[in-house]
Amino acid sequence: MQWESWSAFWDMGGFAPFVWGSYGVTLLLVVGELILVVHRRRDTVRRLLRLRRASAAGAGGRRAFEEIVE
Amino acid sequence: MLYANDLACVKGDRPLFRGLSLRVAPGDLLRVAGPNGYGKTSLLRILCGLAMPESGEILWNDVPINRDRESYHRSLLYLGHAPALNDLLSPLENLRFACSSGGDKVDEDACIDALVRIGLAQQLDLPARVLSQGQRRRVGLARLFLEADRKLWILDEPFTALDVAAVADLTSTLSEHCAAGGMVVLTTHQDAPFAKAPTVLDLAEVAC
Amino acid sequence: MSRALGPFAAVLGRDLLLAWRGRADVLVTLAFFVVVVCLFPFGVGAEPNQLRAIAPGVLWVAALLSTLLSLHRLFAQDHADGTLEQLLLTPEPTVLWVVAKISAHWIATGLPLVVVAPGLALLFDVEQGALGVLVLSLALGTPILALLGAVGAALTLGLRGGGMLLALLVLPLFVPVLIFGAGAVDAYLSGVGAQAHLLLLGGGLLATLALAPLACAAALRIAVE
């Protein structure tokens, strides 16, 4: 075990802001990216479902499906 | 001889047509019809090799056009919606550039005659920006008189913005070209007085 | 052989004629170059030693920005009026007339920068001997910028906000040219001699001349689709 106590661990030999600044931002970005990916999937599926419902309802003419503004 | 087999086209991600095949033999005049937004221009651009079809292939004299692009484009003349005219150059300069950049040797007098015949005698040396829409299209059409040795003509709405006399003159030019063993594929909304009734490909009936 | 040169000569001649007729644009690019260079003393201060030290970098960055500014003129007009489509339908390989267009563009915008640069360098009291190296480095460097810029111009053809996007795309690619270009003059001034830098620029020019037109032609083909 490298550290005497937890407080020494958090202090990181006086470099706490630099070390935890690096790891903190990295964690933030990773979690952020995961959330974005999940968001994007849900948005895509919702939008496509809405599109399909709209086209199924107003099924007039071959071009109706394209005219709906996404 | 132009042969297209099982062409499919998707614009953006809208499917326009599928399983479309056509054949244009020497002497044929094919008119592509169909309402707006059905892919007439897209089909013409695919036939010229400007755009890639989603699937299917195009053969010129039984050779796929992307394999031997050079000989296909040597015998092709395509006139699109935009008449390929630079506003800073005069009609004469534009026409000479159009021919020489296409690799054809064309001298000055032939260009002048073509422009005079198409009705632009006075506007020879004016910068193209002062020309009317109809006049600008005529400069593009003047190439038809100069490059008759190109077998296949693909024309997108050649009759728009032309007066009755010009339409008649153009129709006779096209008929002559077909009679001489040439091929023409065109789109138009007006029915022009062709000597021989053109075969019609209506995109409205093609599967999407 | 003469058949293949038809389109090359036609496009080169036409573009030079257009550049001559639209020479106002060329003068604007030159004026921009001069103005940008003259701004630096106001920002950095007029102390001669300092100006002399930053002169190569300033001249090169200004040349780079001027090239960037004029890149949209390469294909935009032809794309708009349909000439680009016709050029893509010429039997001869696309690369041929693409090189012709880029050469005409460089003659119209790059070369004037090279001619004006020594005069501007005197504003920064650059030593006489270094002017030759500056001109040589710009003469070798600006064509590379034009070639790389042409790829970016072709990729961003017809896009809204294409100008900013073009800058973002090509600036990282310009960095090595800037490093060796400005570095050549510094190396000469520090007595090390600019041999290595100029040779590398020359090599870079040949490599870019060989590869960039291919990427540019491919980008044009998909832009017109």
Add this chain to the structure above:
Amino acid sequence: MMKDMQKPERSKSIFRFAAPQMFYPLAGKLAPWFAGIAAVLAAAGMWLGFFVAPTDAVQGEVYRVIYIHVAAAWMSMFVYLVMAFWSFVGLVMNTRLSFIMSQALAPTGAMFCFVALWTGALWGKPTWGAYWVWDARLTSQLLLLFLYLGFMALTRAIEDPRRADKAGAIIALVGAVNVPIIYFSVKWWNTLHQGASVSLNKAPSMATTMLTGMLVMALAAWAYTIAVTLWRVRSLILERERHTDWVAAELNALEGKI
């Protein structure tokens, strides 16, 4: 509804996964596994890096930033090369899935590139005295970030998916050709940074536990990239293939859940 364009034949060759319809479920199955592996490896790496590896004689504790800094720097370079590879495959074989793959990789690569810059700066402050030092590797890392941003901006600026794919592929390849040129010209321009502490030919000048910690973190980052990319590819496939029947069926299945 639109008939599917080509009947997906049940061939056994590996290439059948080149069809988006086949790759979609495969990506769905693999992604969670890679995410799990990434989490486990990251935990192990952190444990090694913080609790097992000794303090550095010269820099003290701040060197522990190396575990994430080097992993991110390697990944940002590696992901760009993988993007260039898929772009090349896409242009040569004209398979749309390859373009989708490179576009799905870009955001994660850019994220790692930024992480490398950020951790490099925070690490540089105590060791070299300044947040930003124009050293060869950090500078090339910055330019690599511009290449990423350029790729993502270009692919999003073009509406037509097909042109966006090919344009992105071209700029990715042009960028890839320039990455070594940029790196060596920047190195020539400024050789402040001491030689790479981990280079393949020279024995690592660090304790083995430090090295293992770093390699474990690199593998964790690699597994993470694959997981996130596979998820993103699935969204892109749904978007691109929305006209096909199998997407319609997929959407029906999802109707209740989302």
